[in-house]
Amino acid sequence: MKIRYVISIALLLPWILVQTVSAQLQSPAEYLGYELGDRYTPHHKVMDYARHVAENSDRAILDVYGETYENRELVHLVVTSPGNHQNLEEIRTNNLKLTGLMDGEPTDMRKAIVWLSYNIHGNETSSSEAAMSTLYQLTDPGNREAAGWLENTVVVVDPMINPDGRERYVNWFRGIAGSEYDPKVESREHDEPWPGGRSNHYYFDLNRDWAWQTQQESQARAVIYKEWMPHVHVDFHEQGYNSPYYFAPAAEPFHEAITDWQREFQTTIGENHTSYFDEEGWLYFTKQRFDLFYPSYGDTWPTFNGAIGMTYEQAGGSVGGAAVLTEDGDTLTLKDRLTHHTVTGISTVEVTSQSADRVVSEFETHFNNAVENPSGQYKSFVVEADNDPDKIYDLLTFLDNQQIRYGRAGDSGRSEGYNYITGETERFNYEDDDIIISAYQPNSQLARVFFEPDPALSDSLTYDITAWEAHYRFGLTGYATERRIDPEVEVSANDFWSSNYTGVERPYAYIAEWSSMHDARFLAEITKMGVGSRFSTVPFTMDGNEYKRGTLVITRAGNRALGDRFDEIVRDAATKHGRSLHGAASGYVQDGADFGSSDVAFIEKPEVAVFLGEGTSSLAAGEVWHFFDQQLNYPATLFHTHQFSRTDLTDYNTIVMPSGYYSDMLNDSGRSKLTDWVRSGGKLIAIDNAVSRLSGMDDFQISTKSIVEDEDEAAETDLRLYDQRSREYAMNTTPGSIFRTTLDQSHPLAFGFESDYYSLKTDASAFEYLSSGWNVGTIRDDAHMSGFAGQNAKQNLEGSLNFGVQSLGSGDVIYMVDNPLFRGFWENGKLLMVNALFFVGQ
Numbered sequence: 001m002k003i004r005y006v007i008s009i010a011l012l013l014p015w016i017l018v019q020t021v022s023a024q025l026q027s028p029a030e031y032l033g034y035e036l037g038d039r040y041t042p043h044h045k046v047m048d049y050a051r052h053v054a055e056n057s058d059r060a061i062l063d064v065y066g067e068t069y070e071n072r073e074l075v076h077l078v079v080t081s082p083g084n085h086q087n088l089e090e091i092r093t094n095n096l097k098l099t100g101l102m103d104g105e106p107t108d109m110r111k112a113i114v115w116l117s118y119n120i121h122g123n124e125t126s127s128s129e130a131a132m133s134t135l136y137q138l139t140d141p142g143n144r145e146a147a148g149w150l151e152n153t154v155v156v157v158d159p160m161i162n163p164d165g166r167e168r169y170v171n172w173f174r175g176i177a178g179s180e181y182d183p184k185v186e187s188r189e190h191d192e193p194w195p196g197g198r199s200n201h202y203y204f205d206l207n208r209d210w211a212w213q214t215q216q217e218s219q220a221r222a223v224i225y226k227e228w229m230p231h232v233h234v235d236f237h238e239q240g241y242n243s244p245y246y247f248a249p250a251a252e253p254f255h256e257a258i259t260d261w262q263r264e265f266q267t268t269i270g271e272n273h274t275s276y277f278d279e280e281g282w283l284y285f286t287k288q289r290f291d292l293f294y295p296s297y298g299d300t301w302p303t304f305n306g307a308i309g310m311t312y313e314q315a316g317g318s319v320g321g322a323a324v325l326t327e328d329g330d331t332l333t334l335k336d337r338l339t340h341h342t343v344t345g346i347s348t349v350e351v352t353s354q355s356a357d358r359v360v361s362e363f364e365t366h367f368n369n370a371v372e373n374p375s376g377q378y379k380s381f382v383v384e385a386d387n388d389p390d391k392i393y394d395l396l397t398f399l400d401n402q403q404i405r406y407g408r409a410g411d412s413g414r415s416e417g418y419n420y421i422t423g424e425t426e427r428f429n430y431e432d433d434d435i436i437i438s439a440y441q442p443n444s445q446l447a448r449v450f451f452e453p454d455p456a457l458s459d460s461l462t463y464d465i466t467a468w469e470a471h472y473r474f475g476l477t478g479y480a481t482e483r484r485i486d487p488e489v490e491v492s493a494n495d496f497w498s499s500n501y502t503g504v505e506r507p508y509a510y511i512a513e514w515s516s517m518h519d520a521r522f523l524a525e526i527t528k529m530g531v532g533s534r535f536s537t538v539p540f541t542m543d544g545n546e547y548k549r550g551t552l553v554i555t556r557a558g559n560r561a562l563g564d565r566f567d568e569i570v571r572d573a574a575t576k577h578g579r580s581l582h583g584a585a586s587g588y589v590q591d592g593a594d595f596g597s598s599d600v601a602f603i604e605k606p607e608v609a610v611f612l613g614e615g616t617s618s619l620a621a622g623e624v625w626h627f628f629d630q631q632l633n634y635p636a637t638l639f640h641t642h643q644f645s646r647t648d649l650t651d652y653n654t655i656v657m658p659s660g661y662y663s664d665m666l667n668d669s670g671r672s673k674l675t676d677w678v679r680s681g682g683k684l685i686a687i688d689n690a691v692s693r694l695s696g697m698d699d700f701q702i703s704t705k706s707i708v709e710d711e712d713e714a715a716e717t718d719l720r721l722y723d724q725r726s727r728e729y730a731m732n733t734t735p736g737s738i739f740r741t742t743l744d745q746s747h748p749l750a751f752g753f754e755s756d757y758y759s760l761k762t763d764a765s766a767f768e769y770l771s772s773g774w775n776v777g778t779i780r781d782d783a784h785m786s787g788f789a790g791q792n793a794k795q796n797l798e799g800s801l802n803f804g805v806q807s808l809g810s811g812d813v814i815y816m817v818d819n820p821l822f823r824g825f826w827e828n829g830k831l832l833m834v835n836a837l838f839f840v841g842q
């Protein structure tokens with residue numbers, strides 16, 4: 001079978017006759033007026049062509065499934081035979097019935113479903129061009145082979161997952177390219193400026209967000225994905241411009257939840273591609289570099305949803321420009337890149353169609369096994385009912401989005417289980433209202449991946465985080481059991497959402513508890529509206545209720561200027577954010593500090609400046625931006641690092657430094673400007689690498705702790721083997737694992753938390769305890785809970801600072817060694833950021 005991979009006039013000639021009689025469908029070149037690859041096609045033109053195909057082919061339909069933060073359309077096309085289009089809803093629902101996610105008996109209308117996802121990384125630009133040529137090859141009336149494949153196969157095409165990022169790249173490139181492309185890699189057209197087009201509007205890497213769905217694009221896509229549940233999913237990417245093409249089978253480590261069939265069919269698909277690549281003499285590699293472990297990629301998340309999930313990687317990326325001279329003396333063009341991606345896309349459809357019956361029946365078997373005989377050591381996961389309701393609400397909302405089922409135990413009992421908090425397997429009692437997630441359900445594989453305490457790595461070398469367990473992520477206690485416990489009573493997220501009011505009608509003060517981001521959003525909203533709030537730094541008892549440190553005390557005093565609007569603002573915000581309020585008639589408390597005491601601190605309104613741009617990680621900067629703009633909904637003014645020297649900082653009482661090295665910003669004069677500002681009362685929040693940058697600088701107490709090797713080890717290291725170099729490096733690192741962090745609960749930075757916080761550590765940097773500051777969060781002995789951490793790294797992290805506060809003059813410096821905003825998904829960590837913002841230094 002020959003695939004037409006170049007849309008050239010010569011190849012089109014034999015089809016002209018057919019085309020004129022059957023349809024008005026045009027090739028991309030005919031429609032756009034230039035050959036694909038001659039220039040970049042902007043988003044709106046890709047959408048135009050996709051619509052043209054849907055309107056002029058009886059094999060394709062198009063749907064808008066969402067829009068980006070910058071209001072660009074997200075669309076997908078469903079491509080199959082005209083006959084299948086007549087029965088499309090039956091085909092789709094049959095497939096869901098096969099999985100057990102939809103009730104009912106499927107008819108025998110069974111078709112293979114292939115999903116092709118293009119351009120999730122905006123500056124890996126060839127793939128949306130390839131989407132157009134692939135669409136044309138599949139719908140071209142003269143293409144009888146494709147017509148044959150589409151008899152038993154449905155192809156879903158998402159031509160551009162990340163339009164905002166792609167437009168950022170394409171607009172930049174078009175703006176700086178001359179009449180001839182310059183293939184010399186040192187020229188500016190191969191050097192994309194910060195933040196680059198890889199990420200979306202908020203600089204999030206959408207290919208780390210498939211499972212967590214923190215971004216609008218991912219949320220919208222997950223909905224339609226779950227409506228189809230494809231059998232094969234391909235995520236098209238680009239890599240370094242000198243690399244050969246990469247396709248499946250993937251590299252180790254594979255997550256253990258991946259089944260034999262999922263491994264086997266990847267290899268079948270890869271072998272089909274090799275015949276085309278061999279024929280053309282194109283270089284490729286398989287089985288290396290791209291592993292299947294972290295569950296939030298475009299290959300793993302579909303895999304854990306039962307599909308054959310794969311990543312294809314073409315050389316190019318932003319360095320590729322429109323044409324680039326490669327190391328071996330060839331010139332790699334945009335046309336080459338889109339051609340290769342077209343070949344693998346079409347070859348995927350071909351090989352799936354050839355095995356369509358097997359693909360569907362294996363998919364069915366996969367879900368039958370999930371329900372009847374799930375894989376994995378643990379068969380049920382318990383979340384204790386006495387956890388904070390907000391945190392249970394957040395977990396259940398997440399499970400709903402993943403279509404993972406859960407319920408209440410309905411009965412109490414005794415079992416053995418792995419305690420997530422102690423890390424020990426022990427006997428425990430579960431109660432009838434505890435939440436149970438059973439492994440015996442259609443999405444068993446996903447449930448296993450999200451709840452397994454310590455997923456087994458078949459190889460320690462992975463290039464991403466290796467831990468993400470949900471109890472740690474949401475801040476919940478519970479157990480994993482090898483025994484099957486089934487939930488017997490229905491429960492929903494909304495059962496944990498209540499907004500009630502107790503106390504007097506026109507109170508002396510409103511009291512609101514403090515434990516979650518929902519509380520934080522409430523405080524952010526009333527603060528924005530001009531309400532001044534206080535928080536208790538000591539526990540207290542009032543009207544028979546006990547309140548913890550951090551409880552908000554919103555007194556009428558200090559808010560008199562708002563008049564009656566004070567009550568309206570506070571109560572409306574509480575309803576909106578699902579907060580319960582207590583109206584206190586008096587400022588006198590039974591135990592603890594009265595509301596007029598200095599132990600009930602007034603919250604100075606945060607006026608926030610964030611420095612980002614050159615010298616900072618765009619991903620980390622985006623996490624801070626997204627946190628303020630979309631999660632907390634509280635204003636922060638963003639500055640470029642190069643504006644620092646001329647920014648008047650007197651209007652700001654808080655500066656946030658996202659992870660970065662701030663090379664230019666913190667030159668000699670920058671450093672003294674920053675310390676002067678802190679000394680005069682400013683609050684500096686430094687995250688991740690920003691902490692490393694401050695380490696060792698005058699006035700900043702933070703200092704790095706380095707790995708001490710004993711002499712024997714050092715001698716052994718000298719005799720290391722060359723081919724073990726990667727593994728040896730792994731000894732000293734952690735690519736992302738979970739460490740217990742012991743909190744000083746009496747410090748405002750830790751208010752609202754339990755005594756332990758389970759932190760996602762994304763690198764092995766370790767810091768000494770502060771000698772005269774507050775070591776609020778520290779890593780003690782045996783703190784490693786989940787994920788891979790090298791032996792040396794683990795040792796060095798024991799006895800290190802994780803979260804600390806130092807006074808400097810009248811101001812404060814907050815060190816966050818771990819970034820609680822990492823990828824926006826570590827839900828339980830976000831309150832640390834809020835505490836730093838509103839509570840520390842008051």
Ligand SMILES: [Zn+2]
Pocket residue numbers: 121124207236237238
């Ligand atoms: Zn990519």
